[in-house]
Amino acid sequence: MVLDTTPGTTRLRALRPDLLLCGAVLAAILLVQGWNTAGFPALSDDEGTYLAQAWAVQEGKGLAHYTYWYDHPPLGWLQLALVTWLPAALFPDVMSVAPMRIAMLLVTAVSAVLLYVLARRLGLRRWAAALAMALFGLSPLAVVLQREIFLDNIAVLWILLAFCLAASPRRHLWHHFGAGLAAGVAVLTKETMLVVLPALLVTMWRHTHRDTRKFAVTGAITACVLTGLAYPLFALLNHELFPGDGHVSLLGGIKYQMGRAGSGFILDGGSGAHAVLRSWLYYDRVLPLAGLAAAILLLAAARWSHTARTLAGPATAVVILALVALRPSGYLPAMYVIQLLPFLALTVAGAASIQPLRRLRSGGPGAEPLEETGRGGAGANPTHPRRPALLRRAAALTLAVTAAAVVTPHWYDATRTALTTDANAPYRAAAHWLRERGNVPDPSRTRVLADDAIWLDLVHAGYRPGTGAVWFYKADLDPAIAKTMPRGWRDVDYVVASPTVRRDAPTLPLVKAALTNSETVASFGEGDGRIEIRKVTRAGAR
Structure with missing residues (x-):
């Protein structure tokens, strides 16, 4: 038999262990995240907004289902419209939030593979790259938040692509131009990615x-800036860059976002930001805290550890994002942690792969680690030939077993909730009630808040987009x-009083009046998560 030793075949053989390991971890991530994805977590208004805007693009109704x-x-x-285009074309009635979460599996899959590639390009061993990938996709925080239709998840894909190109071992100039382009796309996907760009520059510099x-x-900077300038240029060409009477504006939108009520200091027990932090730690205490500690360790160890130096970019990203979250004022959304997850995972895996015993053998800071050789090799120690290697393996095994014993029970409990709880049954029941002609005879002539x-769901049931629904x-x-x-609230027929509507109604006069002048005709679910369908009782004749 003649063996094929072409470069392509050799490269494929060299990559085979990576492909198998990455594929196995990816299969586990997709299984866990895909199981019960439509049932948990509870649907959010943000998810519905992004998907409705994607639907408006698909239907040719503009950039949003209302005034952009x-x-x-x-x-x-x-x-998102591209990702959901095919299922929406094949099954138009399926274009609603819960079933369309399946599209986020594709985003998660690509992001997880990119994280593995990045870990390997940063010099981590296969087991460490697989660990980073598993932490990124299997942390209960990831299982909950990466399922949801959030722009942050798409932006993470692009920023990971930018880091992969920045760390390209071939060092082609076009790789770095591509990194700048991908970073610009990440920022235009979710503007909060701006704060990660200094960390990208650190990786690129190294x-x-x-x-x-x-x-x-x-x-890279030029490509990123030119890509970002497309957004204000779009506003300028539409005569919507500056505020004015009778139109929206980019600067007006920025002013609103910058002027939003803050969440308070994250360490203040009574603040909204602290409530967000508690929600993160409820699902996973290990990855956020261990990742922050690992990032600080890597930055401190960069002087003597090659692994720490190569991971300076991701460690910088963790520190910057943590400092932004710690600012005493500003708004901290629950999905903010999504952009932290890949860098937390990388820093934990990187810190776990540092081998301080090699530093001791090699003579202190700055020295290269000695090669481990087999028995009788040129570098063998005749007195203790394998003791350092055995000590490292024993320490690593002890650390791994201890970490697994601490992490597994908590992760199991949090993940079991995501796999077994149907938090969206009330929404499905409410949508079904509003579709039934015995309950609402003519949806096309009915207005529902x-x-x-x-x-x-209401649009697919026949309610007019925008003015009926x-x-x-x-x-x-x-x-x-x-x-x-x-006639204000008197022109409303029904209000679907979800937790979001009940929470924000006091600040919205028309909605508040509609709720006050209505009675419950159907209720689904219990407690704070219930959904009430309320009929306005004094709407008057049309």
Whole structure:
């Protein structure tokens, strides 16, 4: 038999262990995240908004299902529209939040593979790269948040691609230009990715050739800036860059976002930010705390550890994102931790792969580690030939067993909830009730205030998009919708009083009045998570 020793075959054989290991971890991630994805967590208004905006793009109705007001760059849901285009074309009635979560599995799969590639390019061994990938996709925080239709999940994919290109071992200039382009797309997908860009530059600086470093970094920054400028250019061409009467504006949207009520200091027990932190730690205490500690350790150890130096970029990202979360003012959303997850996973895996015993053998800081050789090799120690290696393996095994014993019970309990709890049964029951002609004889002539989590269900049931099925915020905040309701709350027939509607109604006069002047005709679920369908009792004749 003649063996095929072509470079392609040799490269494939060298990659086979990585492909098998990465594939096995990926299969576990997809199984866990895909199981019961439509049932848990509970649908959120943000998910419904992004999917409704993607639906508007698919249907040719513009950049949003209502007036687009520059709250976020539209590139995120433009990509979402591409991801959900095929299932929406084949099964139009399935275009609603719960079933469309399946599209996020594709985003998670690509992100997890990119994380493995990045870990290997940063010099981590296979087991450490697999550990980073598993932490990223199997942490209960990931199982809950990566299922949801959030722009942050799509942005993480692009920033990981940027880091992979920045750490390319070939060091081609176009790789670094591509890294800048991918970083620009990440920012236009979710603008909070701006704070990660310094960490990307750290990684790029370490992985560029000294002779071409200035060109590579300059090219990457130029590509990123030019990509980002597409957003204000779009606003300028639409005469919506600056505030003015009768139109929305980019600067007006930025002013609103910067002026939002803050969540308070994250360590203040009574603040909203602290409540968000508690929700993160409820699902997973290990990854956030261990990841932050590992990032600090890696930055401190960069002087003597090659592994720590190569992971300086991800460690910097963790520290920057943590400092932003710790600022005493500003708004801290629950999905903020999504962009931390890949870097937390990388730093934990990187810190676990540091071998301090090699440093002791090699003579202190800055020295290269000695090679381990077999019995009788040139570098063998005749007195204790294998003791350092055995000590390292025993210490690593002890540490791994201890970590597994601490982490597994908590992760099991949190993940079991995600795999077995159906938190969205009330939403499905409410949507079914509103579809039944015995309950609502003519949806096309009925106006319902509801949150965006159920908005697309109402549209598929025959309610008019925008004016029949009304996203409840718009009844008070969008002049175009207010014009369709000259009598205010009396022009409303039903209110779907979900937890989101009940929470925000006190700040919305029309919605509050509609709830006050209505009675419950159907209720689904219990406690704070219940959904009530309330019929307005004094709407008057049309």
